[in-house]
Amino acid sequence: ILELVGATRVHGEGVRAVRALDEVDLTVRMGELVAVMGPSGSGKSTLLNLAGGLDTPTAGAVRLAGEALSDLDAKGRAALRRRRIGYVFQDLNLIPALTAAENVSLPRELDGVRLRKARREALVALEQVGVGHLADRFPDELSGGQQQRVAIARALVGPRRLVLADEPTGALDSVTGEAVMRVLRARVDAGAAGLLVTHEPRFAAWADRTVFLRDGVLVDSTADDQP
Amino acid sequence: ILELVGATRVHGEGVRAVRALDEVDLTVRMGELVAVMGPSGSGKSTLLNLAGGLDTPTAGAVRLAGEALSDLDAKGRAALRRRRIGYVFQDLNLIPALTAAENVSLPRELDGVRLRKARREALVALEQVGVGHLADRFPDELSGGQQQRVAIARALVGPRRLVLADEPTGALDSVTGEAVMRVLRARVDAGAAGLLVTHEPRFAAWADRTVFLRDGVLVDSTADDQP
Numbered sequence A, B: 001i002l003e004l005v006g007a008t009r010v011h012g013e014g015v016r017a018v019r020a021l022d023e024v025d026l027t028v029r030m031g032e033l034v035a036v037m038g039p040s041g042s043g044k045s046t047l048l049n050l051a052g053g054l055d056t057p058t059a060g061a062v063r064l065a066g067e068a069l070s071d072l073d074a075k076g077r078a079a080l081r082r083r084r085i086g087y088v089f090q091d092l093n094l095i096p097a098l099t100a101a102e103n104v105s106l107p108r109e110l111d112g113v114r115l116r117k118a119r120r121e122a123l124v125a126l127e128q129v130g131v132g133h134l135a136d137r138f139p140d141e142l143s144g145g146q147q148q149r150v151a152i153a154r155a156l157v158g159p160r161r162l163v164l165a166d167e168p169t170g171a172l173d174s175v176t177g178e179a180v181m182r183v184l185r186a187r188v189d190a191g192a193a194g195l196l197v198t199h200e201p202r203f204a205a206w207a208d209r210t211v212f213l214r215d216g217v218l219v220d221s222t223a224d225d226q227p
Ligand SMILES: Nc1ncnc2c1ncn2[C@@H]1O[C@H](COP(=O)(O)OP(=O)(O)OP(=O)(O)O)[C@@H](O)[C@H]1O
Pocket: A140, A141, A142, A143, A144, A145, A146, A171, A172, B011, B012, B018, B019, B020, B038, B039, B040, B041, B042, B043, B044, B045, B046, B047, B090
């Protein structure tokens, strides 16, 4: 379970201070996919970065399975991120010097999984999102949508308990996008908690509920957030 | 006027050869916006890279205002790209060490435009796409959608005769996306030729016609391509 309690993030100080996220309370249970929508600049990526321990809140708390992320040291947070949390970043973040399969298997290899097993898992994940045949290409030999699907495969490989996806279908046509959502949904149905940022209503429809951000504040939600 | 005649692009050789674009004929007139749609990996970005002289065709010709791009030397092509052609790349390509305004004014400064005038033009272009207030931020201080709008402003500033936009609204919600399309359309109505890659039918609707790519081949078009 993921819990954000009064999560606030301010960039800069004094006159230049920008309140990117303001007192956000959000709970996401295992097996639940929550969509986050809102205009450009409303705080969606900031919310995902705090939820995944990639950024630290200026105020408030972020808890994963009851444990406050701020109580962990840098090493503990890095292990949690590598093992438990899968990310699809808005700017993809693929390593140009590694092939598609190597990009996907890297988090598993860092976790001590043997090379042959990590590669097998990577090929299965790439196959699931329709780019298995491109496993041995480098990122700059792939189209934008193919690169995005490699990033999705990387986020889903291994025992992820929390999946954070920032516009995972941004560069995809609707047929390819549906295929990606099916894989993401199956992962959540198998027990992970999921947060999906999207501006496409037809993809938000795959979520159990949708919350709306405006200027850093959660202004609405399609279902009651309080259990 | 932009003309592609038998434009073909093959990556790699022998067994690993990939035919990204295959014998594409396409004419785009001044004042005309043509949308390009097609599944992920179908050759859309390849088409835009050839049209803008960023990549050289393996076979066939690309002509801009009657002049074959292959007849120009590297310096001539670079000057043409800087002065006449505006690009919005799929991976944005903003320079992290420059502010939003500096990223937008750079092509003009390289062309010998004085700093104060280049900055004034940059501020107007940023204002048009709704991010004028973020002119002095660096790219990593902006959200994904805000960065995309900076890239669009850079493509439109100055006397562009050809505008190439690869999913310019990919990271934008529909309200912000409409605002961007309005600016792009106005630029084309003022006399530029425009090529727009999008997978969103509602944005393709802003174009005069749409062509469809599948496995590198132009398979369909919403209006007669022959004049
Ligand atoms: N350097 C390269 N080496 C080998 N193949 C390549 C290279 N660059 C692109 N390709 C292949 O060429 C094909 C066309 O790529 P392109 O980037 O034009 O697709 P696209 O239509 O823009 O897709 P998307 O919607 O995913 O951005 C793809 O199958 C891609 O894998």
